[in-house]
Amino acid sequence: MTKAEDDVASLRHKPLTARELARLLGVSQSAVSRAFTPGSSITPELRQRILKAAAELNYHPNAIASMLSKRRSNIAGIVVSEMQNPFYPTLIEKLSRGLQRVRLQSLMFNITRGSNVEEQLVALRQYNVDAVIIISATVLSGASVRWATEGRAAVLVNRTIPDLSVTSVSCDNVEGARAIADHFHALGRHRVSYVAGLAHTSTNLERQNAFVTRVAELGMRLVHCIAGGEYSYDAGYRAGLDIARGKDTDAVFFANDILAAGGFDALTEIAKLRVPEDIAIAGFDDVALTRWPHYSLTTFRQPVDAIVDKTVDLIMQQLSDATLPSSHNALSGELIIRHSTVGKQPLEIIGENKPSPLTNSL
Amino acid sequence: MTKAEDDVASLRHKPLTARELARLLGVSQSAVSRAFTPGSSITPELRQRILKAAAELNYHPNAIASMLSKRRSNIAGIVVSEMQNPFYPTLIEKLSRGLQRVRLQSLMFNITRGSNVEEQLVALRQYNVDAVIIISATVLSGASVRWATEGRAAVLVNRTIPDLSVTSVSCDNVEGARAIADHFHALGRHRVSYVAGLAHTSTNLERQNAFVTRVAELGMRLVHCIAGGEYSYDAGYRAGLDIARGKDTDAVFFANDILAAGGFDALTEIAKLRVPEDIAIAGFDDVALTRWPHYSLTTFRQPVDAIVDKTVDLIMQQLSDATLPSSHNALSGELIIRHSTVGKQPLEIIGENKPSPLTNSL
DNA sequence: GTAAGCTTTGCATCCGGATGCAAGCGCTGT
DNA sequence: ACAGCGCTTGCATCCGGATGCAAAGCTTAC
Numbered sequence: 001m002t003k004a005e006d007d008v009a010s011l012r013h014k015p016l017t018a019r020e021l022a023r024l025l026g027v028s029q030s031a032v033s034r035a036f037t038p039g040s041s042i043t044p045e046l047r048q049r050i051l052k053a054a055a056e057l058n059y060h061p062n063a064i065a066s067m068l069s070k071r072r073s074n075i076a077g078i079v080v081s082e083m084q085n086p087f088y089p090t091l092i093e094k095l096s097r098g099l100q101r102v103r104l105q106s107l108m109f110n111i112t113r114g115s116n117v118e119e120q121l122v123a124l125r126q127y128n129v130d131a132v133i134i135i136s137a138t139v140l141s142g143a144s145v146r147w148a149t150e151g152r153a154a155v156l157v158n159r160t161i162p163d164l165s166v167t168s169v170s171c172d173n174v175e176g177a178r179a180i181a182d183h184f185h186a187l188g189r190h191r192v193s194y195v196a197g198l199a200h201t202s203t204n205l206e207r208q209n210a211f212v213t214r215v216a217e218l219g220m221r222l223v224h225c226i227a228g229g230e231y232s233y234d235a236g237y238r239a240g241l242d243i244a245r246g247k248d249t250d251a252v253f254f255a256n257d258i259l260a261a262g263g264f265d266a267l268t269e270i271a272k273l274r275v276p277e278d279i280a281i282a283g284f285d286d287v288a289l290t291r292w293p294h295y296s297l298t299t300f301r302q303p304v305d306a307i308v309d310k311t312v313d314l315i316m317q318q319l320s321d322a323t324l325p326s327s328h329n330a331l332s333g334e335l336i337i338r339h340s341t342v343g344k345q346p347l348e349i350i351g352e353n354k355p356s357p358l359t360n361s362l
Numbered sequence: 363m364t365k366a367e368d369d370v371a372s373l374r375h376k377p378l379t380a381r382e383l384a385r386l387l388g389v390s391q392s393a394v395s396r397a398f399t400p401g402s403s404i405t406p407e408l409r410q411r412i413l414k415a416a417a418e419l420n421y422h423p424n425a426i427a428s429m430l431s432k433r434r435s436n437i438a439g440i441v442v443s444e445m446q447n448p449f450y451p452t453l454i455e456k457l458s459r460g461l462q463r464v465r466l467q468s469l470m471f472n473i474t475r476g477s478n479v480e481e482q483l484v485a486l487r488q489y490n491v492d493a494v495i496i497i498s499a500t501v502l503s504g505a506s507v508r509w510a511t512e513g514r515a516a517v518l519v520n521r522t523i524p525d526l527s528v529t530s531v532s533c534d535n536v537e538g539a540r541a542i543a544d545h546f547h548a549l550g551r552h553r554v555s556y557v558a559g560l561a562h563t564s565t566n567l568e569r570q571n572a573f574v575t576r577v578a579e580l581g582m583r584l585v586h587c588i589a590g591g592e593y594s595y596d597a598g599y600r601a602g603l604d605i606a607r608g609k610d611t612d613a614v615f616f617a618n619d620i621l622a623a624g625g626f627d628a629l630t631e632i633a634k635l636r637v638p639e640d641i642a643i644a645g646f647d648d649v650a651l652t653r654w655p656h657y658s659l660t661t662f663r664q665p666v667d668a669i670v671d672k673t674v675d676l677i678m679q680q681l682s683d684a685t686l687p688s689s690h691n692a693l694s695g696e697l698i699i700r701h702s703t704v705g706k707q708p709l710e711i712i713g714e715n716k717p718s719p720l721t722n723s724l
Numbered sequence: 725g726t727a728a729g730c731t732t733t734g735c736a737t738c739c740g741g742a743t744g745c746a747a748g749c750g751c752t753g754t
Numbered sequence: 755a756c757a758g759c760g761c762t763t764g765c766a767t768c769c770g771g772a773t774g775c776a777a778a779g780c781t782t783a784c
Contacts, residue, residue, distance in 0.1 A: 014433075015487075017740055028764045033741055040743095041762065063488035064435060065740035067426045069769050071376075075469075083451040084650070093445045096472045105485055107437075108470045110458045123467055125377075126425035233654055265656040288446070292595055294627040294656070379770055390734045395771055402773095403732060427770035431739050 016059040025053055036061050067128070076104045076315065077129035079120075079148070081111045081136035085231055085258055087285045088135065091157070091304055095133065098312040104131065111136060121148045131315045133157060153318035155311050158302075160202045165326040167318070169310045172330040173203055176300035177210035179335040180253045180282045183298070185218045187341060189251035189280055193224035195239040195263060197231040197255035204255050207284060211253055223249045228259055236262025243279075244271030250279055251341070257283035257290050257299055264295055264340065280341040296339035306331045378421040387415055398423050429490070438466040438677065439491035441482075441510070443473045443498035447593055447620055449647045450497065453519070453666055457495065460674040466493065473498060483510045493677045495519060515680035517673050520664075522564045527688040529680070531672045534692035535568035538662035541697040542615045542644045543576035545660070549703060551613035551642055555586035557601040557625060559593040559617035566617050569646060573615055585611045590621055598624025605641075606633030612641055613703070619645035619652050619661055626657055626702065642703040658701035668693045 018032040025032075027050070034040040035050035053059075067073045076099050082088050096106040107129060109120045121144060124132065131153040134145060142161050148154075149166050156168040184192055194211050197204045208225070215222050224246055228235035236259030243249050244267055252267075254260035260283030267273045267281070275281055283290060286301035310329055318324050380394040387394075389412070396402040397412035415421075429435045438461050444450050458468040469491060471482045483506060486494065493515035496507060504523050510516075511528055518530040546554055556573050559566045570587070577584050586608055590597035598621035605611050606629055614629075616622035622645030629635045629643070637643055645652060648663035672691055680686050 019740075029741075030743080030764060031762090033743085034763090037742080043762065046762080060484060060488050062430075062490065062740050063485075064426060064429045064490050065769090066742075067769095068424075068430050068740080068771095069742040071769070073426065083455045086448060086451075089445040089448075089451045093472055093474065096470060097474065100472075100478075100482075105489065106470050106472075108458060108468050110455055110462075110468075112455065112459065116462075120462075122422060123425075126422050127467065128424065128426050233650070237655070262654070265654065269656060288595070292624070292627060293599070294631060381770075391771075392734060392773080393732095395773085396733090399772080405732065408732085424770050427739090428772075429739095430741095430770080431772040433739070 015062070016057055018059075018061065021050070021054060021057065021059050024057075025050060033061075071128075073128045073130050074104055075107050075127060075129045076131040076133055077107050077109055077124045077127065079109045079111055079124070079132065079134045079136060079140070082231070083110070085256070085285075086287045086289070087256070087302070090287070091135065091307070094304060094308045095135075095157075095311065098308045099315075102312060102316055104315075111140065117144065124148055130319060131155075133311060133315070134159065153315045155314050157307065157311055158203060160328055167314055167324075167326040167328070169307055169314065169329045169331065170203070171300075171302040171307065171333045173206035174210040174330070176284060176333050176335075177207040177253070178214045179300055180284075180298075181211050181214035181218060181220070183282065183335060183337065183341060184215075184251040184253070184280060185220060187251070187276075187280060189220065191221050191223045191248050192251045192253065193226065193243050193246075193249040194222065195224075195226045195236065195243075195252060195254045195259055196228050197235070197259060199227055199229070207253075207255055228255065231256050231258055233258050233262035235259055236264075237266045239263055240266025241270060243267065244273060252279060252281055254281070254283050257285045257287045257297060259283065260297055260299070260340075261289055261295055264297065276339070276341050276343050282341055286336055290336070290338065298338045298341040299336050301334045301336050303331045303333050377424070378419055380421075380423065383412070383416060383419065383421050386419075387412060395423075433490075435490045435492055436466055437469050437489060437491045438493040438495055439469045439471055439486045439489065441471045441473055441486070441494065441496045441498060441502070443502075444593070445472070447618070447647075448649045448651070449618070449664070452649070453497065453669070456666060456670045457497075457519075457673065460670045461677075464674060464678055466677075473502065479506065486510055492681060493517075495673060495677070496521065515677045517676050519669065519673055520565060522690055529676055529686075529688040529690070531669055531676065531691045531693065532565070533662075533664040533669065533695045535565055536572040536692070538646060538695050538697075539569040539572035539615070540576045541662055542646075542660075543573050543580060543582070545644065545697060545699070545703060546577075546613040546615070546642060547580045547582060549613070549638075549642060551582065553583050553585045553610050554613045554615065555588065555605050555608075555611040556584065557586075557588045557590050557598065557605075557614060557616045557621055559590050559597075559621060561589055561591070569615075569617055590617065593618050593620055595620050595624035597621055598626075599628045601625055602628025603632060605629065606635060614641060614643055616643070616645050619647045619649045619659060621645065622659055622661070622702075623651055623657055626659065638701070638703050638705050644703055648698055652698070652700065660700045660703040661698050663696045663698045665693045665695050 019029045022029040022032045031046060032050055034042040035047045080092060099106055107127060109124055111117050111120055132149050133155050135157045142164050145161060145166060146164060154166055156166055158170045160168045192215055194208055196208055212222060224243055226239045226242055228239050236254055240263035243252055252263060254263050260281055264281055267279055268275055273279050283297050283299040286299045289295055290297035290299045310331060381391045384391040384394045393408060394412055396404040397409045442454060461468055469489060471486055473479050473482055494511050495517050497519045504526050507523060507528060508526060516528055518528055520532045522530045554577055556570055558570055574584060586605055588601045588604055590601050598616055602625035605614060614625060616625050622643055626643055629641055630637055635641050645659050645661040648661045651657055652659035652661045672693060
């Protein structure tokens with residue numbers, strides 16, 4: 001044991017420390033520290049000399065030590081649970097890039113069925129992350145969220161918890177669902193259905209309520225309101241079969257794009273319905289596959305960039321002012337009309353502006 | 363500034379430290395430390411007393427401090443670049459769970475066009491990660507990889523770099539490509555094509571070379587070898603159109619499933635070819651969409667779980683023995699035959715065993 | 725009863741940087 | 755020339771746990 005450890009230690013030639021570098025240059029360790037701290041009290045000449053030597057000797061300040069003394073980890077913990085939905089990898093990638101812009105690294109905490117949530121949250125606290133970003137319409141209880149976020153900057157993305165004073169950022173689901181309903185109405189559809197995702201999630205509830213309400217306002221009939229049970233292709237497929245059996249729906253709104261893709265295939269390939277002539281289909285999110293020619297799915301685009309920017313912005317604000325009150329931010333999205341509701345002809349007329357249906361898709 | 367900082371500090375009620383807890387219990391800080399260190403010299407009674415108090419007072423050892431003194435971060439840095447391909451989110455999720463099992467947290471480093479690679483790698487080193495796992499068929503130069511992995515446990519997943527002595531784990535691409543060629547041959551196809559992904563990646567090169575070689579061995583004709591240029595639906599779609607124009611191919615192997623999906627749609631919906639009657643299609647990876655009824659894509663399944671296990675295993679070995687020589691591990695996958703090569707009838711006969719085509723897909 | 729041998733505990737110090745404070749230095753103005 | 759002021763620099767200490775070493779406590783054996 002001790003032997004092995006020694007071997008390891010000797011082989012991993014330990015990196016240069018600030019003290020060592022300082023000694024070599026005949027300056028103090030503080031000087032080295034200051035050279036790497038923007039805005040600290042040091043002459044440009046000394047700083048240059050130190051930085052130059054550091055570059056030559058391949059010295060990099062030890063982030064761990066720095067964290068310890070600054071009591072600041074420069075790490076944002078991202079709690080994720082649904083990497084299966086392609087919307088999330090995209091979001092996370094952009095988010096992690098956004099965080100990097102403000103010098104925050106992303107420590108990922110995957111919470112999935114199968115992983116120990118408790119343990120993950122303990123780790124989250126132990127790592128002293130400066131900020132917690134929770135991206136998961138599911139899983140965490142309110143109490144867990146409170147515990148995980150207590151006393152640190154935190155943002156819930158794409159999720160709200162009513163009784164919890166934690167800042168949240170999401171797409172305006174109400175706007176989106178209404179836009180879909182309005183679109184169906186403008187197309188002259190009267191017998192609409194809704195396919196839910198995970199029933200109890202805030203995203204689903206908001207979309208469902210807003211859609212159902214708007215449908216009633218517009219005098220359309222809600223034929224089915226199907227509980228998909230999850231945000232998956234399979235659930236959408238099954239729901240599509242149900243709807244086809246009902247034979248009465250002329251427009252369906254699926255709670256997200258993956259559901260819609262499944263529904264699309266079931267409705268066209270099994271039920272042999274024509275889209276959009278027999279039935280119009282709309283999804284939500286605007287993931288890559290909505291642009292695939294096979295689907296060309298009308299959807300409500302989540303303002304991903306805006307969501308990321310707002311999230312990063314709120315984190316930064318909270319970091320500089322711990323008293324910042326929590327807020328719920330619903331960001332405006334955009335209805336993207338494609339073939340699945342208007343067919344190929346009208347699309348050109350309406351002026352769908354993508355130069356090619358292929359541009360920009362996965 | 364100082365004012366604000368003070369406010370922050372006061373509001374974030376700082377967590378209990380080991381010294382504080384020790385003082386409350388009338389024991390030494392070392393005792394607390396030992397209570398939390400398995401196998402250390404402490405009586406069970408004392409340990410219990412400390413752990414009990416710790417639980418009550420909500421004390422958790424500060425991981426940062428622990429890292430500093432142990433010179434061990436318990437963090438694995440995962441360098442990723444292609445979150446767009448659904449194969450990777452799945453892999454990463456499983457990998458991060460596998461790492462958690464051995465007490466390693468995953469710090470993600472997203473390397474994308476647009477992000478500063480250099481900076482990311484510096485961060486990787488600064489955080490003193492114990493292990494580096496590079497999952498990205500692309501982007502990093504050999505020199506960068508060497509620099510990032512130097513002196514620490516490291517594994518390249520799904521990628522090899524010939525002249526570099528860094529351990530790698532990947533699917534056996536040669537086996538997979540040969541299996542596809544053999545399958546085409548067994549189906550009686552004679553005029554095959556290959557659609558490449560990112561040309562210079564090891565995954566692509568291995569698949570391409572093995573396929574081309576095997577095709578020649580079997581006496582089949584290689585009609586086209588198309589440079590997709592990237593692993594995307596669009597590239598596959600364009601390649602599909604090219605192949606259809608050539609009119610001579612009766613079986614295509616796409617370098618991965620996403621390419622295959624694009625090719626499938628182009629061949630069936632634009633070129634109006636029947637799959638598999640006119641043309642058989644195979645992909646690689648076995649991502650969720652291959653199971654979607656619309657595609658039902660024959661593919662070579664990457665042994666994701668085995669890849670994850672092997673990777674974690676190799677990391678652990680390297681951590682306990684720094685002298686472990688590097689190795690290249692190609693893990694055996696599995697040919698998954700679906701409708702896109704054998705059609706609906708034979709599938710039942712061949713005995714595709716999924717209880718329902720929907721099971722297990724996204 | 726006491727010395728040897730082992731275990732448990734505490735003390736002191738270290739990990740590598742950050743930072744408050746005071747000493748050092750250079751410049752200005754009289 | 756010297757007091758006064760401001761900027762640089764270094765010293766000492768801290769961040770929160772880990773750990774080698776020695777002291778203390780307990781067993782066992784003579």
